[in-house]
Amino acid sequence: MKDFKNQNIKVIGFDADDTLWVNENYFREAESAFCQLLAEYQSSEVLMKKLYEVEVKNLELYGFGIKGFTLSMMEAALEICGLNFSASISTEIIRIGKEMLDKPVVLLDQVEDILRKVRKTYRVILVTKGDLLDQHRKLEKSGLEGYFHHIEVMNKKSEADYRRLVSHLDLYPEEFLMIGNSLKSDIIPVLNIGSNAIYVPYEITWQHEVPTEEVLTEGYIQVEALHDILRYI
Amino acid sequence: MKDFKNQNIKVIGFDADDTLWVNENYFREAESAFCQLLAEYQSSEVLMKKLYEVEVKNLELYGFGIKGFTLSMMEAALEICGLNFSASISTEIIRIGKEMLDKPVVLLDQVEDILRKVRKTYRVILVTKGDLLDQHRKLEKSGLEGYFHHIEVMNKKSEADYRRLVSHLDLYPEEFLMIGNSLKSDIIPVLNIGSNAIYVPYEITWQHEVPTEEVLTEGYIQVEALHDILRYI
Numbered sequence: 001m002k003d004f005k006n007q008n009i010k011v012i013g014f015d016a017d018d019t020l021w022v023n024e025n026y027f028r029e030a031e032s033a034f035c036q037l038l039a040e041y042q043s044s045e046v047l048m049k050k051l052y053e054v055e056v057k058n059l060e061l062y063g064f065g066i067k068g069f070t071l072s073m074m075e076a077a078l079e080i081c082g083l084n085f086s087a088s089i090s091t092e093i094i095r096i097g098k099e100m101l102d103k104p105v106v107l108l109d110q111v112e113d114i115l116r117k118v119r120k121t122y123r124v125i126l127v128t129k130g131d132l133l134d135q136h137r138k139l140e141k142s143g144l145e146g147y148f149h150h151i152e153v154m155n156k157k158s159e160a161d162y163r164r165l166v167s168h169l170d171l172y173p174e175e176f177l178m179i180g181n182s183l184k185s186d187i188i189p190v191l192n193i194g195s196n197a198i199y200v201p202y203e204i205t206w207q208h209e210v211p212t213e214e215v216l217t218e219g220y221i222q223v224e225a226l227h228d229i230l231r232y233i
Numbered sequence: 234m235k236d237f238k239n240q241n242i243k244v245i246g247f248d249a250d251d252t253l254w255v256n257e258n259y260f261r262e263a264e265s266a267f268c269q270l271l272a273e274y275q276s277s278e279v280l281m282k283k284l285y286e287v288e289v290k291n292l293e294l295y296g297f298g299i300k301g302f303t304l305s306m307m308e309a310a311l312e313i314c315g316l317n318f319s320a321s322i323s324t325e326i327i328r329i330g331k332e333m334l335d336k337p338v339v340l341l342d343q344v345e346d347i348l349r350k351v352r353k354t355y356r357v358i359l360v361t362k363g364d365l366l367d368q369h370r371k372l373e374k375s376g377l378e379g380y381f382h383h384i385e386v387m388n389k390k391s392e393a394d395y396r397r398l399v400s401h402l403d404l405y406p407e408e409f410l411m412i413g414n415s416l417k418s419d420i421i422p423v424l425n426i427g428s429n430a431i432y433v434p435y436e437i438t439w440q441h442e443v444p445t446e447e448v449l450t451e452g453y454i455q456v457e458a459l460h461d462i463l464r465y466i
Binding site for chain 1: 294295296298300301303304307308311314315316317318319320323324327330331334335364365366367369383386388401
């Protein structure tokens, strides 16, 4: 088993949503509210399928985040309801979106204690994607801002994004370790540029974050909960 | 008149929207389309006033950018139309928003030539605010990416944002010069942290970017067009 203690790791990047704090649950709640709102028009199954289809179609234009998700709920509702689409449906979708933006930040699993320990030995940064304002707001609400030397909000968490980050930090790829809950965003691209990764699965994963290709099962460490990372670093 | 040539400027930050490329015009076009769409319900004057009111109310939650603007158009239309709000109005608002996101990037006034000259002597960075994805997409479309050593997308362009930037770049405030078209975002907060600024007004300014307090008229240089900055640096 890989052990990072004797390696040359200088900077550790933490993903935020569903690694440090609860996020995906709020999307699941919003989807439930969406299905309830339109229950008279279609089954939850059809509604969820349509919403996902619209979300993925709009990803390139809207990117990740709650505002794009809200606009996609609106578009999906329009396609489902046709001329039955109403002021009250639209108002409710806007309300669901605003409620999501205003959710409290709930920290996971001993996060603060873990960060306190890790930063004694490493430079710690936050590496997230999505909406800039929303991520900064969550960080502020979290009270964790002081633990991070640098905050990076990326477009996509692509290999190119990570390559730019590592170069911006003046690091060799092997000096960087990423920790996160998404194989697709936090683990695979990081390994592909020659950096290191620890995978901490969360209880739920958005369909789009599940890799479609066969996933490599080597080259990274998987742990059950965030505090388990302390055994390796 | 201030001359930066013999000063200790090391890094020059350029604002993007309406400094390097056309932006505000697209919002004006969208507002016209919005007024035309709802012309049977209210006068343009009332519609514009309502839209602005909703935009400003939502700024804290949505931030700056096209997706938030689209959601605000939706909300304003709901308030104006009440039960007359329809599927076709909602569809059209989503279309207006998507069209904005898909607009070409039109460079202003000899931009590429100016950047080529300036980067011979200074480190050049891009300092913008708004939607991360949208700003990165515009930068990519602009073909200007290679001119910038660093891209900073800020939440608000507040004094705190600029202070963080200058510290992140390991600069003394007086070593930084900001160039942009908004007194409120590009000039005043920059002067307030002890850095330098050149103001290049654009033909139109969003109402919210017009400072409400009495504006200092000292401490910065104002030029008519971007290429005029070359006389001072």
